[in-house]
Amino acid sequence: MQMKRVVIAGVVVLAASALAVANPNPAGGTISGKVTYEGTPKKMKPIDMSKEPSCAKMYATPPTGESVVTGPGNVLQDVVVYISAGAPDDAAPSSAAVFTQKGCRYIPHVLAFQVNQELKIVNEDQTSHNIHPMPKLNREWNKSQPPGTPPISEKYDKAEFIPVKCNVHPWMHGNFAVLKNSHYAVTGESGSFTLPNLPPGKYTVTAWQEEYGDQSQEVTISGGETKTVTFVFKAKPY
């Protein structure tokens, strides 16, 4: 009888440990949430591309500016959410971050990548662009990329948010988010983000929007839990 009880207890312990193994991230927590705005954001104006017919003809209706992109339910797109403190710096991944010039716009509008990660810049247009990122901490360079030329490969060795412009096409404007670790996300149409695989610890989560600046929250992860964080930016009407 007693023997049987021991066996049952053993089975229960085994089953419990098996369950723990089945969890893909035994100690990994997740921070997820949504970025929204309150108030009235400024209206994005249609871009006049008439000076560049090869791009203008790619649009049935002129595209609008992208410095503040909103969605249904007051969500904000193109917000970089990242761990600004609490996580160690990560080595750069071997894959390249790709920034494409298409239809005289930057795709994506906000490109997040890591310090020393390869940045690949592609021109898919039938016109010459110049890529002119305007960093304050990193080195400032400015390169021409005529149609049909190979991608430009660059990297940045300091974390920084860098505005990017094309001097030939003044409406073209994008952003590089150069980050220290791999825990980051850029919000899409739903305005939501997920930062998975976070070991237990105390983190500062920061959300950055190119016009509204940044805001931070402290989040403590103690196990395989998912914590929800919401960022609300005050929209500026102009």
Next chain:
Amino acid sequence: MRRINFARIAVNVVLAAALPLAAGAQQMESHIGNLTGHSDAGRQLYFRYCWGCHGPHGNGMGENEPWVTPQPRNFVAAVFKCRSTPTGTLPLDSDLFNTLKRGFNFTNMPSWAALTDQNRADLVAFIKTFSPRWKSEKPGDPIQIPPEPTLTIGSIKHGQELFQKLECWKCHGQEGRGDGPSASTLTDSNDQPIRPYDFTSDNRSKCGRTNQDLYKIFMTGVDGTPMPSFADVVKPEDAWDLVHFLRTLQYNNPSPELTMWEGTPEGKAIVAAKRVKQTYTGSGVKP
């Protein structure tokens, strides 16, 4: 409209008095040919000739800054226009040395040819004390300039095609007058409006007057301005063809390129059309 900031002027005056003594911590040298410049000697010259615009901290915020367009160079950022090194890299000492001698056309930066070579070398050494980049980075490897090929009509014509293909005219204009469709929108890295070079003006370009200088300008780019580097996309032989064509745009500036171009029917017609003088009432009079 920028207002006169009296508080800043006062701070600058006080700092200028204190800094020549305090900034002795950093020593720099410059090497130009056989010359060696020393920052200690350069400091004395800087606080006599340069700090009024470039400021006691070298950040381009001297007391004259509110009246100066384009803004004085910020030596702390260490982004320099005229280089023989690739875009994004530090210039050679000799690049800065030549810049001091040449000055910058169309800006408030005069030529410092009146100083001695040793003075200019010392100033270059002192300018390098303002940014930590001079300690952590080496100047870029200068771009290689192959010997200039013989001038031919074919070379000029190919340069003309490249001017179209690379879309130089978007800023510099079809006739090189600096009036292309994007010209009015251009700003420098301080968000101040800036004009593309007008080839038809009698002025030399900012970074020198020789064919080699022209070659360097579009291969290295003019950092801190909208002018990008073409080093990755233009082959050296093509670059020389473009130089030959650019010379023909300078129709007031006699050159072998212009003479050869005017010797062809096409070139003659193009240059003659440019020489049409405008009267005040707008009617054209051919010379």
